[in-house]
Amino acid sequence: MTFSALGLADELVRAVTELGYTEPTPIQAQAIPAILAGDDIMAGAQTGTGKTAGFTLPILQLLSANPITVKRGEKAPIRALVLTPTRELAAQVEESVRDYGKYTEHKSHCIFGGVSINPQIKALKGRVDILVATPGRLLDHAQQGTVDLSTIEILVLDEADRMLDMGFIHDIKKVLALLPKKRQNLLFSATYSDEIKQLADTLLNQPVLIEVARRNATVEAITQKVVLVDREKKRQLLAHLIKQNNWFQVLVFTRTKHGANRLAEQLSKEEIPALAIHGNKSQSARTRALSEFKSGTLQVLVATDIAARGIDIEELPHVINFELPMVAEDYVHRIGRTGRAGAEGEAVSLVCIDEMRLLSDIEKLTKRSLTREIVPGFEPDPNAKAEPIEQGRRGRQQQGQGRGQGRGEQQARSGGGGRGQRGGQPRRDRAEASADGETAVVGEEGQQPRRPRQPRAEGQPRGEGRSNGQPRQNRGAKTGDGQPRQARGEDGQARAPRGEGRGDGQPRQPRAEGQARGDGQPRAPRGEGQARGDGQARQGRNGGQGGQGGQGRAQGQGAANGQPRQGRGGQGAGTGQPRSNGGARSGGNGNGNSSAAPKVDASLREAIRRGDAQPLSNENTPVSTWFDQPRRTHGRHR
Ligand SMILES: Nc1ncnc2c1ncn2[C@@H]1O[C@H](COP(=O)(O)OP(=O)(O)OP(=O)(O)O)[C@@H](O)[C@H]1O
16 A cells, blocks of 8 residues: 555655655555545544544645635635644644645644744734644634634544543634534544543544554553552662663653652752653743753653653653553553654553552553563562552543543542533633643643542532533443542742763763754664564664564454444554564563564555454554554654
C-alpha cells in the first residue's frame, strides 16, 4: 500500500516521502479513504502510530479538491478546525500540518493561551485555511469577534476522549455552537472509554468506526515494568536508576505540579539536570523546557499529565511513572511518549503500597499484567501501610466523572459536576480562560482553591456531560466508593534550578533545533527479523541484534458502540502478535539471534497494511512492524 494508492495528491505524497514515510500506517490506510469519502469518523489507534497524518493528509486533500473562490478584498474563510487539549500538542499538530502541506497552497495557524493574543488576532485577519487551537483561547477569540468559525467544513478533535471528557465538554459545546451544523467531524485518540464513545456518538453523523488495535492497548515495543518501592524512597531510587543506567533522556511523570517542581529540584541537586513542565509554568518556561528536552540538551523532564497526550519526542527512550496516574487511560498516553513510530522504548513505574489499586486498574484496562521488580537496596517494607494518595486535579476530577474503575478507599467522588464545575457553576470563567484556559483542565492540580467535594451516594447520577450525551447504551458509570478529600493548595511557579553537566559524566552533544538525532541521516532500515533490541541501556540505539519478529495477526474490530455504520475499506486493521524479542531489550542481553524470532508472514502483513486482516483478541501489537522502513525525522521541535 502506498500513499498514492490511497488517493492522495502528488504534492502530499511528495511531502510525506520527503519525511521518510514510505507507506501508510494502518490507521492512515483506513482513515484517509474514509475521510476523503466525506465520512465522519471515530478513530482509535495506539500511541505514536501516525494519527496526525491520518487526519491532516485527507483534510489537505479535501480542501485542495474543493477550492473556494474569494472575492477581492474579502477574507478567505477558515475551513478546518483542529482542537487539541494542550498548547504543546496544538503547536506540534500545526507544525505537522505545515510539513504535510508544504507543497500545497494552504495556510495554517495555531492559537493557544498563555501567550499574547495580539499576534494571533493579526494572523487571523489573514488567510487561514486550517486552524489548530486549544478551546479556551479559541473561545476568547470568538468572544472578541476575532475568529469566525461559521465556515468550518471539517472539525477534528485530537485526543478526542480528553476533549470530550468533563473538563472540556463545556468549552467544546460552546465551540460546537459556533460551527455550521453541516460539517465533517473527525475524532482521533489512542484511548476511549465507553462513556466517551457514547458521548461522541451524539456529535458524529453515522460515523465510521476505525480501531486498529484493541481499545486502550499499549504499544508492544514498549517494555513495561513496575518497580516496587516505598513511597519515601522513590526519589532516591529514581536518581539511582538514572545514574546507574546512564539514562540520558528521561520523561518522568508525577501526579501534581507541586510534586513535579519538587522532584525536578531534587534531581538537579543530585546533578541530574531536570526541569518541570506543568500548567502553572509560564508558557515560555513550558516551551523552553520541552524544546530543550526534545533537542536532547536536557536530561530529565518532570511533567504532569500535561505532557502525556500527543507529544512526539523522537525516539524518547525512557518514560518513568514516578507516581501512577489516577486514571488508567493516562497511563497508556504517558508511556506512549516512548515506543513511537516503530522505535522501542522503556516504561518503568515506581509503585508504592498506596498505588496497588491504581496498578490493578491499569492492568485491567490494558489487559496486560506488568512485571514487578525490586531493586536491591530499595526493597519495600513488608509492613508498610497504605496511605491516601495526594492527587492532582485530574485525579479529583475523574472521580467526579466516575469514569474511573471504582478505585477505592482513598478517593472521593464529587457531586455530579465532576471537574467541569465548582459549586454547580461552570468551572471556568472567561478571565480564567484568558489566562490559561486549556491548562486549567489538563491533568493539573488546583489552579483555583477548591472546596472539598461532597461524597455522592452510590448510584446517584453524575449530571452534566454524560446526561447530554444521551447514550444509546446505558452502561452506567462506574464509581469509586471513597471518602471526600480536602482540596489541596496551590503550588508555586518556581523553576527548578538546573544542574551543570549531565550527571553521568558523559556529556551528550546538544542537537540544534530541527536537527536530526545522530548523524542527521534517515534512520537505517531495519530488515525483517533484524535487531531492534540493543541490550544496552539505550545508549546506542543502533547496537545489538536481537530478534525482531512478531507474527502478523489479525484484527478488524467492529467496535460497535452506538450503531455505527460499518466502515468502508474494512473496519479494523492489521496488527500483529506480540513480538518475540529474542531477549533483545529489557534484560540487556540481546543476543542477535534473529532466527529465533518468528517472522512476520509477508502476505498477512500485506493484508494488515491493506486493513483487511481479521480481529485481534487481547494481544498487544508490534507497531514496530509498521515502521520498518527508513524514515526521516521532521519538525522543528525535534
Ligand atoms: N507513515 C508513516 N511512516 C513513518 N513514520 C510516520 C508515519 N506516519 C507518522 N509517522 C511518524 O510517527 C510519529 C508519531 O506520529 P503521531 O504523532 O501522529 O502519532 P499519534 O498516533 O498521533 O500519537 P499519540 O496517540 O501519542 O498522539 C511521528 O514522528 C510521525 O512523524
